[in-house]
Amino acid sequence: MLVLMVTARAKIRLFVEQPLGQGQGIALSQPQAHYLANVMRQREGAEIALFNSRDGEWLARLTELGRRAGQAQCLAQTAPQRLPPDLWLLFAPIKKARTDFIVEKATELGVARILPVQTEFTNSERIRLDRLQAHAIEAAEQCGGTYVPPVEPLAPLAKRLADWPVGRALIWADEALAQDARPADLPPAPAAILIGPEGGFSPAERARLAAFPMIYPIALGPRVLRADTAAVAALTLWQSAKGDWQ
Numbered sequence: 001m002l003v004l005m006v007t008a009r010a011k012i013r014l015f016v017e018q019p020l021g022q023g024q025g026i027a028l029s030q031p032q033a034h035y036l037a038n039v040m041r042q043r044e045g046a047e048i049a050l051f052n053s054r055d056g057e058w059l060a061r062l063t064e065l066g067r068r069a070g071q072a073q074c075l076a077q078t079a080p081q082r083l084p085p086d087l088w089l090l091f092a093p094i095k096k097a098r099t100d101f102i103v104e105k106a107t108e109l110g111v112a113r114i115l116p117v118q119t120e121f122t123n124s125e126r127i128r129l130d131r132l133q134a135h136a137i138e139a140a141e142q143c144g145g146t147y148v149p150p151v152e153p154l155a156p157l158a159k160r161l162a163d164w165p166v167g168r169a170l171i172w173a174d175e176a177l178a179q180d181a182r183p184a185d186l187p188p189a190p191a192a193i194l195i196g197p198e199g200g201f202s203p204a205e206r207a208r209l210a211a212f213p214m215i216y217p218i219a220l221g222p223r224v225l226r227a228d229t230a231a232v233a234a235l236t237l238w239q240s241a242k243g244d245w246q
Helices: 030-039 096-109 129-143 157-162 203-211 227-242
Strands: 013-015 025-028 047-051 057-065 070-079 087-091 113-118 169-173 191-195 215-218
Touching (some): 025 030, 030 057, 087 096, 096 113, 096 227, 157 203
Parallel strands (some): 087 191, 169 191, 169 215
Antiparallel strands (some): 025 070, 047 057, 057 070
């Protein structure tokens, strides 16, 4: 496989579903064509970067571009495929903008899956899955990643725990431990981080989590954090200790 050595990567990056390879033609969607032609003012012959979560990043040339459709051709690979650590994020959805923030930052920080969970005190009873997945794609395009974590449908916390895979640690960011500024030792991958709702977990949920065989309760410092802040803090701690930041 030809790997192109460049001093500067293409500034425009797009996620596509199709396979990428030398000489491969790629059909661009209507939103992508509109973005390239009308927002970024690109024309036929311009070069962009494409990735699909499987084949790394590829430099591609626009061979056709209109307002409603476009075509690109792969020239050479500019970055190998890089998968994040086998880390999941479970969180209870909160207000729309802050839920968007959690998905964006989880993608940037590096997770393999994003799993919204319904708890007794969850503020939102529904999510726009397509909207959240679009935010994950946009975050990956902006941060230079080659992987977009899938965002799973909202499911009750009890169901997630009942279906929990053997051998995967569940790191519980327990707000009740806020006075302990020293987080416990973190388990390596495969692992998952659980962030609760703004109102915390109910007594019944806390009891179930405490008895869960794969649970690892941790503190996130001496202050009680907002749910979106807690997600970023916990992901940062794990990535710096057990992830691909080392």
